[in-house]
Amino acid sequence: MKYSIDIETVCGVKTCKGYNTVHQCPHDHALHHIKNKITKIGIYWRLKDNTEKFKSFDSINDFKLFFNDLPKENMELIGQNFKFDIKTLRAKGLFISKDLWSDDTRCMAIALSDKIPEKWLMFYNIKRNSLNKKLGKQIHRVAGKYSLKTLAPYHLNIEPFWENEDHSDEEYLFLDCKYTYNLESVLKRKLEEENTYEFYKDKLLKWEKMLYEAEYRGIRLDLNKMSELEIKYKNKEIDLLKQLDKELEKYNKLYAKKERQKLYEKYKNMYYNAVNKIKEELKEEKESKLKLKYKKLLRSALQKAPKTISFSSKSQVAWLFEECLGYDITYKKREKGKEIIKKGVGKEVINRLLLENKPYVKLYKEYSKTNKLNTSYFPSYKEKLVDDILYCSFNIGGTKTGRLSSSNPNLQQVPADLKEIFIAREGYKLITKDMSGIEPVLIAYLSEDHNLCNLLINGDNFHNYVTKFLVEYVNCDTSEVKKKFKAERDLCKVVDLSLFYGSGKNRLKTTSILHGFNWSDADCSFKIKLFKEKFMGAFKFKENLDKHLEKGLSVTNIMGRKLKIPDKDDVYMTGFNSLIQGSASDLVLESGARILEEKDLHPLLLVHDELVIEVPDNTQIKENEKKIEEKMTNYTLQSCHGVIPLQVEGNISNHWEK
DNA sequence: AGCAGGGCGATC
DNA sequence: GGACGATCGCCCTGCT
Numbered sequence: 021m022k023y024s025i026d027i028e029t030v031c032g033v034k035t036c037k038g039y040n041t042v043h044q045c046p047h048d049h050a051l052h053h054i055k056n057k058i059t060k061i062g063i064y065w066r067l068k069d070n071t072e073k074f075k076s077f078d079s080i081n082d083f084k085l086f087f088n089d090l091p092k093e094n095m096e097l098i099g100q101n102f103k104f105d106i107k108t109l110r111a112k113g114l115f116i117s118k119d120l121w122s123d124d125t126r127c128m129a130i131a132l133s134d135k136i137p138e139k140w141l142m143f144y145n146i147k148r149n150s151l152n153k154k155l156g157k158q159i160h161r162v163a164g165k166y167s168l169k170t171l172a173p174y175h176l177n178i179e180p181f182w183e184n185e186d187h188s189d190e191e192y193l194f195l196d197c198k199y200t201y202n203l204e205s206v207l208k209r210k211l212e213e214e215n216t217y218e219f220y221k222d223k224l225l226k227w228e229k230m231l232y233e234a235e236y237r238g239i240r241l242d243l244n245k246m247s248e249l250e251i252k253y254k255n256k257e258i259d260l261l262k263q264l265d266k267e268l269e270k271y272n273k274l275y276a277k278k279e280r281q282k283l284y285e286k287y288k289n290m291y292y293n294a295v296n297k298i299k300e301e302l303k304e305e306k307e308s309k310l311k312l313k314y315k316k317l318l319r320s321a322l323q324k325a326p327k328t329i330s331f332s333s334k335s336q337v338a339w340l341f342e343e344c345l346g347y348d349i350t351y352k353k354r355e356k357g358k359e360i361i362k363k364g365v366g367k368e369v370i371n372r373l374l375l376e377n378k379p380y381v382k383l384y385k386e387y388s389k390t391n392k393l394n395t396s397y398f399p400s401y402k403e404k405l406v407d408d409i410l411y412c413s414f415n416i417g418g419t420k421t422g423r424l425s426s427s428n429p430n431l432q433q434v435p436a437d438l439k440e441i442f443i444a445r446e447g448y449k450l451i452t453k454d455m456s457g458i459e460p461v462l463i464a465y466l467s468e469d470h471n472l473c474n475l476l477i478n479g480d481n482f483h484n485y486v487t488k489f490l491v492e493y494v495n496c497d498t499s500e501v502k503k504k505f506k507a508e509r510d511l512c513k514v515v516d517l518s519l520f521y522g523s524g525k526n527r528l529k530t531t532s533i534l535h536g537f538n539w540s541d542a543d544c545s546f547k548i549k550l551f552k553e554k555f556m557g558a559f560k561f562k563e564n565l566d567k568h569l570e571k572g573l574s575v576t577n578i579m580g581r582k583l584k585i586p587d588k589d590d591v592y593m594t595g596f597n598s599l600i601q602g603s604a605s606d607l608v609l610e611s612g613a614r615i616l617e618e619k620d621l622h623p624l625l626l627v628h629d630e631l632v633i634e635v636p637d638n639t640q641i642k643e644n645e646k647k648i649e650e651k652m653t654n655y656t657l658q659s660c661h662g663v664i665p666l667q668v669e670g671n672i673s674n675h676w677e678k
Numbered sequence: 679a680g681c682a683g684g685g686c687g688a689t690c
Numbered sequence: 691g692g693a694c695g696a697t698c699g700c701c702c703t704g705c706t
Contacts, residue, residue, distance in 0.1 A: 333702055334685060354693060366686060392687065396700050421696055423690085430698045433689035515694090523694040597695045601690085628690040628696090 021091070022122075023065045024098040024201040026193060027105045032057030047403055048428060051413070053108040053236070054406050060190075061109075063087075064197035074194050080112045087114065096122035100168045100200045103232045104413075110236060118229045125200050127228050128207040129166050130417035131220035133574045133582035136165050136174050144170055147180060166417050172199035175206050219580035224416065227609040230616045230623060231414040237634070238411040239431070239442055239624045241401065242675070246441045250398045253390050260387040264331055267380065271344045272328040275336070279325045287318040332391050337365045337384060347378055352526070371534050397438060400429050410442075414626065416609075420594070422581055422602025424609065424626055432627045434676075442632075442676035449637045451645055452677035453652060453670035454630035455611075457482055458604045459517055462578065465657040465664050466599070469557030473661035487512040489554060490547050511535040519551050520558060521597045562596045569595045579606035604629055607655065614651040621648065625676075632676055645672055 031038040031045035033055050038045025040057070049055040061077045063086075077083035097116070099105050102124045106116050148160050160182055163169035173180045176199060183192040211217035265272065291314040298306050329336045341347040342363070349369050353362045365384075373381040404410060410429070418425035426432040434442070444450045460482040464472040475485045475498075484501040487509045501509055515523070515531045525544035532539040539547070552559050568575065570588040577583055583598055585591045605628060612623040612631055621644060625632035631652070635644045649668050657664040671677050 330702090332700090335702070359693095364685070388687085392700080396688085400699080415697095418698095419696055423696060425697050427698060430689085433687090433698065435688060518694040521694040522692085524692070527694065593693060594695065601696070604690095630690080 021065060021094060022096045022098060022201070022204075023063055023090075024197045024204070025064075025102070025105060026062045026100065026196045026200060027058050027108060028060040028193060029056040029058055029108060031055070051104070051428065052404070052411065053104070053111040054411070056108060058108065058112060060193050062193040062197045064194070064201050066201070072198070074197060076190060076193055080109070080114060084114050087116075092120065095120050098123045098125065098200055098204045100124070100171075100196070100203070101126045101166075103228055103235065107232055107236050118232070121229065123204050123208075124225060124228060125168070125171065125203040125207060126166050127224045127416065128204070128211060128220055129171050131216050131224050131581070132207065132210055133214060133216060133584050134210065135584070135586070136170055138586065140174060141165055141170060144173070144180060151182065168196060168199060168203075171203060175210075176202055214582070216580075216582050219582070223579055223581075223606070223610065226613045227606075228416055230609070230613040231416065231626075233616060234612075234623050234625070235411060235413060237622055237624060238406075238409040239632070239634075239676075240408050240445050241405065241410050242441050242443045243408050245443075246398070246401070249438070249441065250394075253393045253398075257387065257390040257394055260383060260390060261331065264380070264383055264387060265328060267383070268329065268340070271340055274344065275329045275340070276325070276327045278339075280322060283318060283321050283325055287314050287321065290314060290317075331384060331387055332395075334365055338363060341365060341373075341381075345378070345380070347373055347381075349373075368530065368534075375533070375536070393435065393438070397435065404429055421598035421605075422577065422583060423605040423628065426626075431625055436678050439676040439678055443674055444634055444637070447637055448634045449641060449672050449674060450624075450676055451633045451635055451648055451670065451672050452630065453633070453648055453668045454627075455604070455608065455652060456629075456667055456669045458607065458629045458666070459600050461657065461664055461666060462600050462603050462607075463520060463558050465659055466578070466603075467558040467561030468659045468661065469555050469561070470661065472555055472558055473659050473664060476664050477662045479665070483509055483513045483516060486516040486551070489550060490516075507535060507537075511537060516551075519548065520555070520562070521600075522593050524548065565599065566591050566595050575599060577606060578603040579610060581606055601628075608652075611652040615648055618644075618647055618651075620644070630670075635672075641672060 029050045030040055031047075031049035033039060033045075033047075033049050036045055036047065036049060038047070038049065047055075058080055059078070061080070061083045062074065063076075063083075064072070064074045066072055075086065077086065097120045099121070102121055106118075106121060109116060144163065148163065152160055169180065169182075172178060178199070181192070181195050181199075183189055208217065211220055291310060294310050294314070295303070295307060298310075329340055331337055338349055342349050349363050349365060350361050351364060351366070351368045351372075352359055354360075370381060370385050374385070401410060410431075412426050412431045413428050415425045415427065418427075424432075442450070460472060461476060463469070464476050472482075475482065480498045481502075484498045487501050487505055488496075488498060490512055491505065491508045496504055511532060514535075515528060518527065525541060525548055528544040528547060529539055529541060532544070565575065569585045569591045572584070572588070574582045574584045577599055581602060583602060585595050585598070608626055608629060608631060612626055615621045615623050615631070615633060620636050620640075622634040623631055624634050631648075633648060635641060635648075652668045653666040655666060657666065
C-alpha cells in the first residue's frame with residue numbers, strides 16, 4: 021500500500037523570538053529537526069476502489085499509534101523532500117525504516133532532465149508577490165523549482181495553492197499529501213519516458229537516504245577548542261581594529277566630517293522639498309515650523325552619525341584607500357562578455373596593493389579575515405549547536421551543475437583553520453579522504469585525450485606535468501617538479517584546470533601576478549596555445565560537447581545523471597564544467613552510499629571531492645580505512661589508452677583533517 | 679523597518 | 691569573438 025506523508029513544523033525554541041510561529045524565526049528553526057516543533061502530520065492513501073483516505077494528527081503520539089498499527093508488508097512511503105520529514109519524526113521519537121521510504125518526488129524532479137522553464141517560475145513568483153502585497157507581509161516565500169508548490173501546478177495542471185498564515189490549515193495539508201501522491205506516478209512516467217528512472221531509483225534516492233543518515237547523525241565539535249579559538253580571534257580583531265584606528269585617526273576625522281556634510285545636504289533637501297509642497301498662502305506661518313522640525317531631525321541624526329570608519333564596510337574602505345591614500349583600486353571584470361573597469365577592495369585589488377607595498381593594506385586584509393571568522397562562523401555554529409553536535413542540510417538538487425550543496429550551516433566552506441574543531445565522538449575517529457585530482461581523471465576518461473590519459477596511467481601528477489611544459493625552462497623529471505619549482509607549480513595548480521573550462525589569457529595573467537610572476541600578455545597567450553595543443557583531444561571533446569549542448573540536447577554524466585544547459589549562451593562556459601564537476605560530485609555521493617552499506621561506517625560530510633567518515637576507534641580501524649579507499653576507487657574508468665586509475669588521499673585522525 | 683541587490687569571501 | 695565554474699552567508703546600502 022502506498023501512503024504519502026507530510027509534516028508541518030514551526031520554530032520550537034522557547035527562548036527564540038520566533039517560537040511557535042512560522043516565517044518570523046530568524047534562524048529557520050522550523051527546519052532544524054531537533055529545534056523544530058511538529059504542528060501537523062498528514063497521511064494520504066487510496067483504497068482499491070480509488071476512494072481517497074486522509075488523516076491528520078496534531079500530535080506525534082497519536083500519529084505514532086496510528087502508524088505503528090498499519091501493516092508494514094508492501095508498505096511504500098512517498099514524500100516530498102522526505103529526508104526532512106523522516107529526520108524530524110525520528111528526532112521526535114518515531115523511527116521509520118529507510119526501506120519503507122520508496123519514493124521522493126523532489127528527487128524525481130531533480131533526476132528529470134526536463135525542468136520547469138524559467139519563464140513559468142517567473143509567472144508563479146509574480147502571483148506570489150501580488151498575494152504578499154495584498155497580505156501586506158512577505159508571508160509566502162520564494163518557491164524553488166523543486167518545491168511542491170511549483171512542481172504540483174506544473175506537472176499536474178492544477179492551480180497554484182497556498183497555505184494560510186499559521187501552517188495549520190487542514191485543507192492545505194490534505195492538498196500537500198494528495199499532490200505528492202499524484203506527482204509520484206506522473207513523474208515516474210516522465211522519468212521512464214526519458215530513461216532516467218533507473219538513475220533516480222538506483223542512485224539518487226539511495227544517495228538521498230545516505231545524506232539523511234549523515235544529517236541525522238551530525239558532527240561533533242570540540243567546544244573547548246572552539247571557545248579557545250573564538251577568544252583568540254576576538255582579541256585579534258580588537259587588536260587590529262585598535263591599530264587601524266590609531267594609525268588612521270586623521271582619516272577617521274575626515275570621514276566623520278564627510279558624513280556630517282552628507283547629513284546637512286540630506287536634511288536641507290528634505291526641508292526645501294517640504295517647503296515647496298506648501299501652498300503659497302500658508303508659506304509664511306509654516307516655513308519656520310518646518311525649519312525647526314528639520315533642524316531637530318538633523319540634530320538627532322548627527323548624534324547617531326558614525327565617528328569612525330567602519331572597516332567591515334567595503335565602500336568606506338574603498339573611500340579611504342582611494343580618496344585619502346590615493347591608491348588605485350580599479351580592477352577589470354567581465355560582465356556579459358564585455359570587459360569593464362570596476363572599483364573595489366576585493367582580493368585582486370588588495371593583493372596587488374600588497375605587492376606594491378602600500379601601507380595599511382596588510383593590516384586591513386588581516387582585519388577582514390578575522391572579522392569574517394568572528395561574524396559569520398562562530399556565532400552561526402554556536403546558535404545551531406545541540407549540545408556538542410552540529411547538524412547541517414545537504415541539498416542534492418541545489419546546483420545547476422549537479423554538485424551537492426550544504427546549508428544551515430554550510431559545512432562545505434569551513435575555513436581550513438577551523439577544521440580542527442570538528443572532532444569524532446567518544447570511541448570514534450574521523451577518516452578524511454579526498455579524491456585528489458578527480459577532475460583531470462574524469463576529463464581524461466570522458467575525452468580519451470592521448471596525453472592526459474597516458475600521464476595519468478603512468479602515475480604522473482597532472483599539476484607537475486603541466487608545470488613542466490607551461491614554464492618553458494623546466495626540464496627535469498616530472499616527479500621532481502614539486503621540489504624544484506614549487507612557486508611555479510603552485511601557480512599552475514590553481515589555474516591549470518580552469519584552462520580546460522574556458523579561462524583565457526587575462527585569467528592566467530592575473531593569477532601569475534598574484535603568485536609573484538609577471539607573465540606578459542604575449543607569454544600568457546603562448547602558454548594557452550601550448551596547453552591547448554598538448555591536450556588537443558580534450559579541447560576537441562569540449563568543442564563537440566558544446567555543439568551538442570547548444571542544440572538543447574542532453575548529455576549523461578558518468579553516474580547516469582542527465583544534464584541540459586537551458587540557455588545556449590551559457591554552454592561555452594558551463595557545459596563542460598558541469599559535466600565534469602557533476603560527475604565528480606556524483607562519484608563521491610555513490611562512494612558515500614557504498615560506505616554507508618558497510619557496518620559501522622558513518623559518512624558525515626561530503627565536500628565536493630572529499631568525504632569525512634566516522635568510524636569506531638578499534639582494532640578494525642586500519643581495515644575500515646582500506647575498505648573506504650576501496651569503495652572510493654572501485655570504479656573502472658576504461659579508456660582506449662587503458663584504465664585510468666583513481667587515487668585517494670587522507671588520514672585517520674581525531675579531527676577533520678585539512 | 680524591512681526588503682532586494684551588490685560586493686565580497688569561504689570552500690571546492 | 692571571448693569568457694573558468696559552482697555554492698552559501700554576511701554586511702552594507704539604497705529604496706519604499
